[in-house]
Each structure stands twice: as structure tokens, then as C-alpha cells.
Amino acid sequence: MSDTRAAAQTVRYQERLLVPWWWWPPGFLLAALIAATFARGVTALPAWLPYAVFFPVAAIVLLWLGRVEIKVVGTSSGETELWAGPAHLPVGVISRSAEVPRSAKSSALGRQLDPAAYVVHRPWVGPMVLVVLDDPDDPTPYWLISCRRPDRLLAALRV
Incomplete structure (x- = not known):
């Protein structure tokens, strides 16, 4: 079932309250530090696995913070x-x-x-x-x- 209201709307103003671009490097740096801590502390895991987990988590958190739309x-x-x-x-x-x-x-x-x-x-x-x-x-x-x-x-x- 399609929503016919969406097709009949005219957007006069739209803005997404994204985080600033300069938040991304510190976010990924923090993810790298946490991943390095896990990689050194839990030797049973492959060394790349914490990075593969924490980098997407950092990206998701930063995108989630900017989810609000006006x-x-x-x-x-x-x-x-x-x-x-x-x-x-x-x-x-x-x-x-x-x-x-x-x-x-x-x-x-x-x-x-x-x-x-x-x-x-x-x-x-x-x-x-x-x-x-x-x-x-x-x-x-x-x-x-x-x-x-x-x-x-x-x-x-x-x-």
C-alpha cells in the first residue's frame, strides 16, 4: 500500500541536523583506540575483528546523532x-x-x-x-x- 500523502506534499524548507564533519575523525580515532585495546586484550580474537566492529559502530553513532530533520x-x-x-x-x-x-x-x-x-x-x-x-x-x-x-x-x- 503506497502513501499518497507523500506525493502531494511540497517541501518548502528541509534541513537535517547532522554532526559537523570534524566530529568524524575523532570518532574514528576513538573507535581505533577501543579496537586496539580489545585486540591487545583479547588475543583469542583475530586482530582485525575489533576494528571491523568498532568502526561501523562509530559511523552509526555519528549518523544517529544527526538523524533529526526540520x-x-x-x-x-x-x-x-x-x-x-x-x-x-x-x-x-x-x-x-x-x-x-x-x-x-x-x-x-x-x-x-x-x-x-x-x-x-x-x-x-x-x-x-x-x-x-x-x-x-x-x-x-x-x-x-x-x-x-x-x-x-x-x-x-x-x-
């Missing part, structure tokens, strides 16, 4: 939705939105953070977007979303 999707019925990870909401319930610069991120995630807020935070992504909701049926007051290009995300929400 997107704004318009449907054929005219509705627009904001997706942040597994959660989504119609753009019609957004009362206002703004960019949270890197310099204000610690304040937004610190004492000022409402415990009921929905947060998609990745520390390796600098800016964030604040999306304030106006939905009486939803107890979530706002969303805070990490985003590398907040101006493009905000423009896609306003279209």
Missing part, C-alpha cells in the same frame, strides 16, 4: 506543517516566530525555559528558532528548534 511541508489541500523531529504542527496555530541567536541560546534554554515547551536542541548547531503557539487544546506554549538557517525556516513558515 522541515516545512505544504500539502495539496493548502495546509502547511512544521516538522521538528517526530513532532509536527499546522502553521495556523503559530502566533509568532523569531530567531534565537547563538548568543541568546543559553538564556533561552536556561532559567527562561518553560518546562512544557517542545525543544529540539543540538549543541553543535548555533542558532535556534522560537515558535510561539496559540492553540487552546495544546499545553505546549512554544517550540525551540535548533536550525542552521533560521532566516530560511522563518521565511518558509510565513509563506
